[in-house]
Amino acid sequence: MTAVVVSGAGRVFDGGSGAGTVALADVDLTVGEGELVSLIGPSGCGKSTLLRLIADLDAPTSGSVTVFGKPADRAREDQDYGIAFQQAGLLPWRSVRANVELPLQLRGRAGRAERAARAAELLALVGLADFADHRPDQLSGGMQQRVAIARALARSPRLLLMDEPFGALDEMTRERLQDELLRIRASTGAAVVFVTHSIAEAVYLSDRVVVMSPRPGRVVATLDVPLGGPADRAARGIELREDPAYFERVSAVREALHSGDTAPDRVPS
Amino acid sequence: MSRRWQRSGKRIGPALAGAAGVLALAAAWEAYKALVPDDGWVLGEVRVLPRTSDVAMPHLWDMAARAAEPLTSAPDSPPLWLATLQGAGFTLGVSAVGWVTGVVFGLLVAVLMARFVPARAGLLPWVVLSQTVPLIAIAPLVKRWGAQLEIGTFDWQDWMSVAVIASYLAFFPVSVGALRGFTSPDAAADGVRLDLFRAYGVGWWTTFWRLRAPSSVPYLLPALRLAAANAVVGTVVAEVSTGLRGGLGRMIVEFGASASADPAKQWSPIAGAVLVGLAATGLVALVALGLRRYRVEETA
Ligand SMILES: Nc1ncnc2c1ncn2[C@@H]1O[C@H](COP(=O)(O)OP(=O)(O)OP(=O)(O)O)[C@@H](O)[C@H]1O
Numbered sequence: 241m242t243a244v245v246v247s248g249a250g251r252v253f254d255g256g257s258g259a260g261t262v263a264l265a266d267v268d269l270t271v272g273e274g275e276l277v278s279l280i281g282p283s284g285c286g287k288s289t290l291l292r293l294i295a296d297l298d299a300p301t302s303g304s305v306t307v308f309g310k311p312a313d314r315a316r317e318d319q320d321y322g323i324a325f326q327q328a329g330l331l332p333w334r335s336v337r338a339n340v341e342l343p344l345q346l347r348g349r350a351g352r353a354e355r356a357a358r359a360a361e362l363l364a365l366v367g368l369a370d371f372a373d374h375r376p377d378q379l380s381g382g383m384q385q386r387v388a389i390a391r392a393l394a395r396s397p398r399l400l401l402m403d404e405p406f407g408a409l410d411e412m413t414r415e416r417l418q419d420e421l422l423r424i425r426a427s428t429g430a431a432v433v434f435v436t437h438s439i440a441e442a443v444y445l446s447d448r449v450v451v452m453s454p455r456p457g458r459v460v461a462t463l464d465v466p467l468g469g470p471a472d473r474a475a476r477g478i479e480l481r482e483d484p485a486y487f488e489r490v491s492a493v494r495e496a497l498h499s500g501d502t503a504p505d506r507v508p509s
Numbered sequence: 510m511s512r513r514w515q516r517s518g519k520r521i522g523p524a525l526a527g528a529a530g531v532l533a534l535a536a537a538w539e540a541y542k543a544l545v546p547d548d549g550w551v552l553g554e555v556r557v558l559p560r561t562s563d564v565a566m567p568h569l570w571d572m573a574a575r576a577a578e579p580l581t582s583a584p585d586s587p588p589l590w591l592a593t594l595q596g597a598g599f600t601l602g603v604s605a606v607g608w609v610t611g612v613v614f615g616l617l618v619a620v621l622m623a624r625f626v627p628a629r630a631g632l633l634p635w636v637v638l639s640q641t642v643p644l645i646a647i648a649p650l651v652k653r654w655g656a657q658l659e660i661g662t663f664d665w666q667d668w669m670s671v672a673v674i675a676s677y678l679a680f681f682p683v684s685v686g687a688l689r690g691f692t693s694p695d696a697a698a699d700g701v702r703l704d705l706f707r708a709y710g711v712g713w714w715t716t717f718w719r720l721r722a723p724s725s726v727p728y729l730l731p732a733l734r735l736a737a738a739n740a741v742v743g744t745v746v747a748e749v750s751t752g753l754r755g756g757l758g759r760m761i762v763e764f765g766a767s768a769s770a771d772p773a774k775q776w777s778p779i780a781g782a783v784l785v786g787l788a789a790t791g792l793v794a795l796v797a798l799g800l801r802r803y804r805v806e807e808t809a
Pocket residue numbers: 253254261262263281282283284285286287288289290457
């Protein structure tokens with residue numbers, strides 16, 4: 241079964257008067273089970289809007305979105321996905337552990353002990369086992385973002401939606417978290433829709449890169465990135481970042497991005 | 510641990526500042542009395558500085574000495590300071606009832622306005638308008654309405670009218686502050702937390718208890734402090750305008766009437782009012798202490 245199917249989706253924001261903003265026009269996107277797909281494109285091309293449609297945080301004005309074969313709203317009700325944003329959005333009055341437990345506490349029947357065990361497991365996964373009792377404001381930005389990712393994984397979703405989750409981090413932290421995400425993917429097998437501004441990041445992480453272009457927001461190209469599975473990539477690490485095959489894909493995505501600027505009518509490859 | 514030091518410093522700081530403030534005020538009082546002539550300063554027809562005679566501004570030690578003497582010349586009269594403390598206790602009790610009532614009512618109104626956007630548009634102007642009604646005017650009305658109230662064997666007491674007026678003043682800052690607090694997640698950069706709660710598929714009330722209510726605490730605490738001050742002022746003024754016996758308001762009026770004969774006496778209930786204010790502030794500080802977990806700064 242596919243994780244996400246977006247077909248002919250459009251989203252127009254009413255500007256109060258006049259025509260309104262066409263944030264998305266006629267977008268098709270399919271994300272297979274366990275696949276990592278990046279959305280990349282210039283600011284304002286509708287990446288976040290598309291992700292929010294998949295998450296049912298917003299509704300399309302045309303077309304349809306299904307997640308694991310269900311309408312997006314059903315999938316949200318069933319908590320079929322985990323989500324993380326550029327801002328960690330932790331609750332400052334809760335400990336790190338309690339933040340990770342939040343989704344389990346709000347929904348579902350997991351008991352106190354079960355929740356604590358799950359939180360401990362997840363914090364170990366993101367390398368924060370020793371910080372369970374800290375408050376969010378005692379953590380660095382990168383650590384907060386890892387807590388947010390652990391929280392997104394709390395209910396073992398088969399789909400992760402991430403909107404520039406590493407966008408506010410420095411390059412070093414960013415690369416470390418990218419490797420962490422690859423490892424998490426390898427161990428959970430979850431499908432991921434990943435929004436980013438970074439070509440390098442998109443290529444390093446993705447099985448497929450979807451290039452978007454603004455006014456109206458649409459998909460201009462889709463590129464495969466055959467650089468091996470996530471476990472493989474995480475194991476290669478820096479060596480992969482210096483591989484000619486990797487560079488070739490980076491160039492291909494860059495070209496697609498720039499041709500998206502000048503030739504908006506180019507068909508997806 | 511520098512963190513702990515800072516924290517205890519923060520706790521002692523306000524108490525020291527408060528004590529210093531009281532001393533400075535006392536010093537200013539006596540200095541003014543020493544420097545300005547008894548009749549004040551008169552420029553032409555206008556008195557630009559008030560009189561400093563012992564009738565208008567008794568010495569602090571005269572006030573203290575008067576407080577130690579009996580309340581009246583009756584043989585079994587208690588000392589003035591004891592009567593003042595009893596009055597202060599009474600006023601504090603009525604203020605506390607008014608404060609709690611006002612806080613509960615203010616929170617309910619705020620929840621209503623946060624939950625139903627039309628209610629916000631409909632209620633908020635009335636909440637603001639309610640505070641423009643002059644207190645002196647409504648106090649006797651409330652007392653009269655209360656007196657007509659009969660619910661089974663329940664008997665409406667006059668002090669309850671005073672508490673109602675105090676709550677009327679206390680509710681305003683609470684409802685406005687709590688509403689700002691409850692709706693603060695809507696404004697917080699991009700509303701990430703609200704998006705999260707929506708993604709969890711939980712309803713409005715769960716979101717309220719887990720997100721909106723805790724987020725409101727930094728907005729609520731100043732409102733509670735303001736409400737406490739309002740409740741005390743409201744109680745004293747309502748005591749005066751409804752003529753309620755037992756509290757400081759009535760004492761201030763009574764002693765003021767005999768001020769020319771016994772000028773130091775009226776300052777005792779005034780000092781008592783200051784004490785009530787301090788006690789109320791202390792009680793709110795306790796509430797703040799209980800909620801300190803929720804006072805953390807915003808994080809990313
Ligand atoms: N709630 C909204 N109301 C009105 N217009 C909106 C709204 N959300 C997005 N838009 C518009 O839709 C377009 C796409 O926005 P979107 O946030 O999806 O872009 P993006 O690709 O995520 O940009 P960035 O890379 O800067 O995050 C923009 O023109 C934006 O102004």
